[in-house]
Amino acid sequence: MLENLRPYIIPIILVIIGxxxxxxxxxxxxxxxxxxxxxxxxxNLTVLVLLLALxxxxxRLFSLWSKxxxxxxxxxxxxxxxLLFGFGEEISWxxxxxxxxxxxxxQENNTQGEINIHNLxxxxxRLNFLISQVFTVxxxxxxLGGSYFYRKKENFRKFIDNAGIPIPSGFQIIWVxxxxxxxxxxxxxxxxxxxxxxxxxxxxxxxxxxxxxxxIYT
Numbered sequence: 001m002l003e004n005l006r007p008y009i010i011p012i013i014l015v016i017i018g019x020x021x022x023x024x025x026x027x028x029x030x031x032x033x034x035x036x037x038x039x040x041x042x043x044n045l046t047v048l049v050l051l052l053a054l055x056x057x058x059x060r061l062f063s064l065w066s067k068x069x070x071x072x073x074x075x076x077x078x079x080x081x082x083l084l085f086g087f088g089e090e091i092s093w094x095x096x097x098x099x100x101x102x103x104x105x106x107q108e109n110n111t112q113g114e115i116n117i118h119n120l121x122x123x124x125x126r127l128n129f130l131i132s133q134v135f136t137v138x139x140x141x142x143x144l145g146g147s148y149f150y151r152k153k154e155n156f157r158k159f160i161d162n163a164g165i166p167i168p169s170g171f172q173i174i175w176v177x178x179x180x181x182x183x184x185x186x187x188x189x190x191x192x193x194x195x196x197x198x199x200x201x202x203x204x205x206x207x208x209x210x211x212x213x214x215x216i217y218t
Contacts, residue, residue, distance in 0.1 A: 010205040011175055014198055017042075018182045025188040036193040038112070039096060043193060047090045049200040053207055054083040060217055072164040072216070086200075092116045132192075136180075139199075143168055143176050150212075164217075166210030175202045 024032040036042050061076045068076075091097060092114040102115050111119045111126070120127045149156045150167045160167060168176065179198030183191055210216070 007171075007209070010201050011171075014175055014178060014201055017194065017198060017201075018179060021191070021194045022182060022186055025186050025191065029188070032188060033190065036188075036190040042197050043090065046193075046197045046200050047087065049197070049204050050083060050087040050090060053200075053204045054080065054087055056204075056207060057083055064217065068164065069162055071162055075163045075165060089116045089118050139176070143173055147173060161212055161215045166206055166216065167212050168206040169211045172202070172206050172210075175205060178202075 021032065021035070024035070034040065057076065057080045061073070061080060065073060088094075093116065094100065095102070095115045100115065102110065102113050106115050106120075107113050109120050109122060110116065111121050111128075118128045118131055146160070146165070147167055147170075150160055151157075176199070179195055179202070182198075183195055186194065
């Protein structure tokens, strides 16, 4: 019973978070704001998901190191560093845990006065906005383009498998698109916290069970 439900656990969580956020943002705004507040439940859940994804990737890196080609090792190290960056940014590189004070640069240029990059505002440009735009474009190319060419082009498929790049199934792609579409229906200014946790969960879903799992993780 539980084994049959496993592929649907993350989608169920995404539905609960997504529609719960949509409804509460209009009908129960105080509850919604309590959920998405800085260092609140949603942000802490995002940190936990990123940490789990990082630990899973590191486990695969060390357990399969001797069996895989150098390109797989390089790409998996790169993925580990990407997840470490995301995790570190979410906790302001330990500042929120250990209470470190920000130096003058971050006090002056960070919109929250914290030690992280994504909340910097330099020359009138908010890096958070710029990073989110670039990430959305790259995510679309990876999810849609990568999945399409993986199925259609044999040489591309061989490269992806040798490099250890996880490819989402059609079912998983739905759960990447779902939160992006949901953002159009939520008008609250803090809705981006919902997008972050939703994409983190969808990413973990893909990472844990891509369609090429038996090839790249054995």
